[in-house]
Amino acid sequence: MTLPEKPGIVWRAPSPADAEALVAHTRRINEEEHLHFVPGPTFFRWVMAQAEMDPETDWRVAVDGDGSIVADGGAWIHITDEGGRVFIWSETGPRHHDLEPGLLAWSHDRAVEALEATPEGLPRTIRLPSEEHRVRHRAVFEAAGFEVGRSFVTMSRSLENLSEARPLPEEIRAVPWEPGLSEGARLANNASFADHWGSLPVGPEQWRTHYVESEAFRPDLSFLALSKGEVIAICLCEVDQESNADKGVAEIYIERVGTIREHRGVGIASHLVVRSMEAAAAAGLKRAALEVDEISHTGATEVYRRLGFEVESRTVHYLREL
Numbered sequence: 169m170t171l172p173e174k175p176g177i178v179w180r181a182p183s184p185a186d187a188e189a190l191v192a193h194t195r196r197i198n199e200e201e202h203l204h205f206v207p208g209p210t211f212f213r214w215v216m217a218q219a220e221m222d223p224e225t226d227w228r229v230a231v232d233g234d235g236s237i238v239a240d241g242g243a244w245i246h247i248t249d250e251g252g253r254v255f256i257w258s259e260t261g262p263r264h265h266d267l268e269p270g271l272l273a274w275s276h277d278r279a280v281e282a283l284e285a286t287p288e289g290l291p292r293t294i295r296l297p298s299e300e301h302r303v304r305h306r307a308v309f310e311a312a313g314f315e316v317g318r319s320f321v322t323m324s325r326s327l328e329n330l331s332e333a334r335p336l337p338e339e340i341r342a343v344p345w346e347p348g349l350s351e352g353a354r355l356a357n358n359a360s361f362a363d364h365w366g367s368l369p370v371g372p373e374q375w376r377t378h379y380v381e382s383e384a385f386r387p388d389l390s391f392l393a394l395s396k397g398e399v400i401a402i403c404l405c406e407v408d409q410e411s412n413a414d415k416g417v418a419e420i421y422i423e424r425v426g427t428i429r430e431h432r433g434v435g436i437a438s439h440l441v442v443r444s445m446e447a448a449a450a451a452g453l454k455r456a457a458l459e460v461d462e463i464s465h466t467g468a469t470e471v472y473r474r475l476g477f478e479v480e481s482r483t484v485h486y487l488r489e490l
Contacts, residue, residue, distance in 0.1 A: 172270030208410020252286030254279035317487035323477035333442035345390040352399035360426025403440035420448035422458040
């Protein structure tokens with residue numbers, strides 16, 4: 169795997185110390201391409217701490233003579249006993265778009281290499297997301313032979329004028345997140361998303377780094393539904409006030425919502441989402457946001473519309489099956 173050469177540019181792996189430089193890099197891209205999500209330093213440190221990510225092997229940044237990061241790309245690797253999936257990215261700042269095809273090729277090759285660890289006969293997928301309006305960016309993906317496979321929408325709403333949570337069935341109760349229910353929540357997550365497009369189970373280490381020990385995770389705003397003492401539905405939330413700071417609005421991000429199949433259709437997920445929004449409003453937050461598969465077979469987009477959410481932006485996921 170080789171990276172594109174350019175005078176004055178040095179490629180290396182990033183470290184947590186580069187978080188602020190990566191923020192500055194993303195903000196330069198935002199000035200040109202008007203990103204919907206502009207991460208803060210907490211986000212980049214979080215990515216580097218994930219079980220699926222080893223920056224030494226999976227991430228590269230291009231640094232110019234002034235020490236500024238002007239491009240970055242990598243691979244987020246998730247290998248399970250049900251298949252393998254790698255999310256890749258390539259981001260180049262103004263005046264350095266000539267680096268992008270080569271950087272994308274490096275990320276792709278790293279994904280192919282990582283997917284060799286997938287058990288024989290199981291699906292191996294490379295996914296490459298891009299906001300729909302980023303026409304130049306997407307053209308690079310399409311020139312490399314990637315095809316659109318799915319679209320996801322970001323939806324949001326104000327935390328004012330919330331409707332009351334729909335009552336739960338008598339045998340179900342909602343409880344705030346607590347550490348003792350973490351493993352049950354992980355298992356409920358895996359069961360809830362087992363029949364969703366492109367989903368793979370989350371292991372204990374991934375669950376720990378992604379949620380439980382994340383700087384952004386807000387257990388006080390997250391709720392679980394229990395039936396006979398077992399977790400059957402989850403609503404896990406985050407607050408990262410450094411990301412999208414230019415919006416000037418404190419926002420709860422509803423990161424993960426799911427109900428196991430046997431308990432769908434009675435409003436449990438909606439109840440948990442409203443409970444999380446009520447807690448967020450009480451904590452002084454002003455808006456709620458989430459991302460959802462636009463054509464999910466569960467009809468999630470319409471569920472959220474009924475809860476007052478509206479579509480803000482759309483992200484297309486390019487795919488390559490190996």
